[in-house]
Structures are given as structure tokens and as C-alpha cells.
Amino acid sequence: MAEAHTASLAASIPEIARRRTLRVxxxxxxxxxxxxxxxxxxxxxxxxxxxxxxxxxxxxxxxxxxxxxxxxxxxxxxxxxxxxxxxxxxxxxxxxxxxxxxxxxxxxxxxxxxxxxxxxxxxxxxxxxxxxxxxxxxxxxxxxxxxxxxxxxxxxxxxxxxxxxxxxxxxxxxxxxxxxxxxxxxxxxxxxxxxxxxxxxxxxxxxxxTTRPGALGSLIPRVGVPPRVRRLFRMTAPTIVAAFLETALFLGLLPIILVSVFHVTTPIVGGAANFVMFTAGTLSAGVTGGIPARRLRLFGNLGIALGIALFLGALAVGALALVWICAAVAGLGMGMAFTGSIRGLVPEVEPHQRAELFSAIFVVAYLTFGGSAIVAGFVATAIGVGAMAVGFSVVIVVVALLGVGLGVGARGRG
The missing domain is CATH 1.20.1250.20 (MFS general substrate transporter like domains)
Structure with a gap:
């Protein structure tokens, strides 16, 4: 009897310890x-x-x-x-x-x-x-x-x-x-x-x-685009690039542009412009669920092109007010462009291929973001911040319009 009670108590200790483990x-x-x-x-x-x-x-x-x-x-x-x-x-x-x-x-x-x-x-x-x-x-x-x-x-x-x-x-x-x-x-x-x-x-x-074996093998980088969506990925890539070039412009380059071109030294201006841009992007991504992905990419690219064209106008005439309008319009475009890219690509592949596809999407996105900001910094040192800002903006507009052209072309072929 005593032995049975002792065995029962010993068996219950792990369960008691588990219950006493502090967890929210x-x-x-x-x-x-x-x-x-x-x-x-x-x-x-x-x-x-x-x-x-x-x-x-x-x-x-x-x-x-x-x-x-x-x-x-x-x-x-x-x-x-x-x-x-x-x-x-x-x-x-x-x-x-x-x-x-x-x-x-x-x-x-x-x-x-x-x-x-x-x-x-x-x-x-x-x-x-x-x-x-x-x-x-x-x-x-x-x-x-x-x-x-x-x-x-x-x-x-x-x-x-x-x-x-x-x-x-x-x-x-x-x-x-x-x-x-x-x-x-x-x-x-x-x-x-x-x-x-x-x-x-x-x-x-x-x-x-739950844990499972294979942790070391999971550390081997895997990036790839499933064959089924490779053509669509190539057509979508300019949209992703345009969205993250815009992000690099606002997050990475706008502070030095405000100082050199608009002679604004108050940090709140750059922070507020980014707030407007990313808030607009968040809202547009959240309220456009009923728009087909291809059309959403088209609208997004047009929004980016129009917004950055306004930024070029602001650079030309030194009008800071246009920067705020640019932030709102380009932010709406950025949100639609990236959301449309994800929604267009991910449902087209099998569930076990999605992680690999997401890796490819984010490699393109963050290489664009980081690489363009670093290159722009060296260009600004060589030719000046103002000229760099104009050139960077023109590149964004061209890439966004390329995304528009590919979208329209795909619709025509369809």
C-alpha cells in the first residue's frame, strides 16, 4: 500500500512541477x-x-x-x-x-x-x-x-x-x-x-x-520561386522594387534632402512625413481587400508614380507643402502595390512552397531598400544631394511605370 502511494506520488511530481511553472x-x-x-x-x-x-x-x-x-x-x-x-x-x-x-x-x-x-x-x-x-x-x-x-x-x-x-x-x-x-x-x-x-x-x-528534428538543416538558406509563378514573379518584381525604393527615399534619404534642398533642420518634419506616408500605406493595405490583386498592383504603381512626380515638383520649386501631398499619395500607392504583389503571388503556389516564395519576395524588397540607400549616399557625395534626389525620384517613377506597363500588357494578353 505504502509502495503504491509512493509510486503514485513520484509519478505526479512532473505534473505538479508543470502546473507550477509560471506562464501567462x-x-x-x-x-x-x-x-x-x-x-x-x-x-x-x-x-x-x-x-x-x-x-x-x-x-x-x-x-x-x-x-x-x-x-x-x-x-x-x-x-x-x-x-x-x-x-x-x-x-x-x-x-x-x-x-x-x-x-x-x-x-x-x-x-x-x-x-x-x-x-x-x-x-x-x-x-x-x-x-x-x-x-x-x-x-x-x-x-x-x-x-x-x-x-x-x-x-x-x-x-x-x-x-x-x-x-x-x-x-x-x-x-x-x-x-x-x-x-x-x-x-x-x-x-x-x-x-x-x-x-x-x-x-x-x-x-x-512542437519541436522536431532538422534544426541544423533549416539554417541552410533557401530562396526560390516555384516554376508555376516565375513569369508572374518577373512581372510583379518592378512593383515590389518601386514600393521599396519609395520606402528607402522616405526612411533613408528624406532627412538629408530636407536639410540640403529645403533647408529644414527640425527633425519632426522628416518624422511626420514618414508618419503620413506609412499611415497612408497601412490604411490602403487594410481597406482594399475587395480589389483584385492585378488591379491593386496597377493602382499602386500609378499612385507611386504620381506621388513621386509631385516630389519632383517639390524639389523643382522648393515647395515643402508638396512633400506632404507626395507622402500621402505615394503612401497610398505603396500600400496597394505591395499588398497586391503578395495577394497575387502567394495564393498561386502550394502551401509548402510559400515560405520559399516569401523569402524571394523579401530578398528583392530589402536588397532594393538597403542597396539603393547606400548607393544614393555615395552619389550624393559625388554630385550633391539635390541632384541625387532628382535622379532617385526619376528612377522610382520609371520603375513604377514599368510595373503599370507590365500589368496592362498582361491584361491585354489575357
Whole structure:
């Protein structure tokens, strides 16, 4: 009898330990991880109004400013390709914890940076963390969402990028306006606290996936376009490129353009312009669900071309007011263009091919974003910021119109 009781007690110990493990509810995890993903992109948008302050304080060339933007994209691509599917093998929680901890380290590097070189190191770490987080957060948020709210989880994941960039640029600009001498310290300290809280919460959330063998094999980068959609991918690529060239223009180049061409030194102007652009993009992506993907790409390309044409007009006459109109129009176009690209490509492939396709889409997108910003910085040093801005804008309009032509041509052949 005693032996049976002892055996029963021993068998129940693991169950008791499991129940006593501190965990938050799935609902709390859903809200917390959604907020953490938003915070990642708030942090990504925050440097836009802050880097000009660093430039004035440290006196570095505009080339280094654009390098600081560009390296983020390349680090993000590398992390996304290597670690994008790791959570499918080791579980969501370990990858979420690692991504948030690395993002916390990058915030601390920003906070303590004594030079532009350390800012670039911080951007590399931030890009790596965001690349690891992008796919894992999306999966975890959908899995943590209540069964009746799975669609809400998908919406939260998709809108976090543009909404976070908009909020980050605006808040950092407002802080820079209020306390210009301590803006960077305030922004990075606040974000470090947020990331620390997110890391702690990630430790406490329930695991939503099971582990399986093959983790090391999953680290081998895989990028490809399934044969079924290769032609459609080629026709869609200019639309993706146009959308991310526009993103590079606003996030990476607008601060130096405002200073050199419009003689605007208040950081809030660049932050607010980005807020307008990304808010318009978020809204257009959210309210155009009933428009067919091909037509959405067409409207998006036209919006980008028109918006950037207005920006060329603003450069020609020095009218800052046109920049705001450009931000709204081009932002609407960007949101429709990228949403139409995703909606047109993804449903055409089998479920097991989607991760590979998404990798190809984001490689094109972030190579465009990072590479164009870095090249533009060197061009600005060689021929001047104004001439660079005109040339960059013309390239965007040409690529967007190419996307329009390919869309119209495809409709005619169809």
C-alpha cells in the first residue's frame, strides 16, 4: 500500500512541477507579442529623425548616414534566410526570446554609442534581430490568437510593419523637437525598457509549436520561386522594387534632402512625413481587400508614380507643402502595390512552397531598400544631394511605370 502511494506520488511530481511553472495566458501572450512585434518596427522607424541630429553633433558625411540605414536591410535579409524557419524545429519561445534579447542589445548599443561606427553596429544587430523576429512573431501571434480571432492575428502581423514605422518616425521626431539635446538618449532608453519587458514576457508565454528534428538543416538558406509563378514573379518584381525604393527615399534619404534642398533642420518634419506616408500605406493595405490583386498592383504603381512626380515638383520649386501631398499619395500607392504583389503571388503556389516564395519576395524588397540607400549616399557625395534626389525620384517613377506597363500588357494578353 505504502509502495503504491509512493509510486503514485513520484509519478505526479512532473505534473505538479508543470502546473507550477509560471506562464501567462494565451490571450496575454497574444497581446504582448503583438505589441512586441509593433515595437520592433517602432525601433526601426525611430532613427529617421535622430540620425540628422547625430550628423550635426559628430560631423560625419551623408554617405555614412545612408550606410547606417542600408546595413540594417542586409542584416535583416541574412537573418531571415538563415533563421526564418528555425522556430518550426526548436519551438517559438526560444527564437522569440533570442530575437527580443538581441534587439535589447542593439538598443543598448544605440544608447551608449560614442560614434557613427557604433551606430552602424547597432543597426546591424537591429537588422539581425528583426530578421529573426519577422517570421517567428507572425507565426506565434496567429497561434496565440483565440480560435475565433485567427484572422485578427494575421492582420496584426501584417500591419505591424508599416504601423510601427509610422509611429516610430513620428514619436522620435516629437521627442527630438521637445528635447533635441537628449532625444536619442530618451528614445533608446525607452525602447530598451520595452524590449526588456518583451523579453521577460516571451519567457512566460506558452509554447505554441512542437519541436522536431532538422534544426541544423533549416539554417541552410533557401530562396526560390516555384516554376508555376516565375513569369508572374518577373512581372510583379518592378512593383515590389518601386514600393521599396519609395520606402528607402522616405526612411533613408528624406532627412538629408530636407536639410540640403529645403533647408529644414527640425527633425519632426522628416518624422511626420514618414508618419503620413506609412499611415497612408497601412490604411490602403487594410481597406482594399475587395480589389483584385492585378488591379491593386496597377493602382499602386500609378499612385507611386504620381506621388513621386509631385516630389519632383517639390524639389523643382522648393515647395515643402508638396512633400506632404507626395507622402500621402505615394503612401497610398505603396500600400496597394505591395499588398497586391503578395495577394497575387502567394495564393498561386502550394502551401509548402510559400515560405520559399516569401523569402524571394523579401530578398528583392530589402536588397532594393538597403542597396539603393547606400548607393544614393555615395552619389550624393559625388554630385550633391539635390541632384541625387532628382535622379532617385526619376528612377522610382520609371520603375513604377514599368510595373503599370507590365500589368496592362498582361491584361491585354489575357
Amino acid at each position: 495566458s494565451r490571450a496575454v501572450g497574444f497581446v504582448g507579442m503583438s505589441a512586441a512585434l509593433l515595437a520592433f518596427f517602432v525601433a526601426a522607424g525611430a532613427p529617421t529623425p535622430l540620425l540628422p541630429l547625430y550628423e550635426r553633433e559628430w560631423g560625419f558625411a551623408p554617405t555614412l548616414l545612408t550606410v547606417a540605414f542600408g546595413v540594417y536591410a542586409f542584416a535583416l535579409i541574412g537573418a531571415l534566410l538563415v533563421f526564418g524557419s528555425l522556430s518550426d524545429y526548436v519551438g517559438r519561445r526560444p527564437v522569440l526570446i533570442g530575437a527580443l534579447a538581441l534587439e535589447l542589445v542593439s538598443m543598448i548599443v544605440f544608447l551608449l554609442s560614442p560614434s557613427i561606427s557604433w551606430l552602424i553596429v547597432g543597426r546591424v544587430l537591429q537588422g539581425l534581430a528583426t530578421g529573426v523576429a519577422s517570421s517567428t512573431f507572425g507565426a506565434a501571434i496567429v497561434e496565440l490568437a483565440p480560435e475565433s480571432r485567427k484572422r485578427l492575428g494575421a492582420v496584426m502581423s501584417s500591419l505591424a510593419t508599416t504601423a510601427g514605422l509610422a509611429i516610430g518616425a513620428l514619436l522620435a521626431g516629437l521627442i527630438a523637437l521637445a528635447i533635441p539635446t537628449a532625444a536619442a538618449t530618451a528614445v533608446w532608453l525607452a525602447l530598451a525598457v520595452v524590449m526588456a519587458a518583451g523579453t521577460l514576457l516571451a519567457v512566460l508565454i506558452p509554447e505554441t509549436s
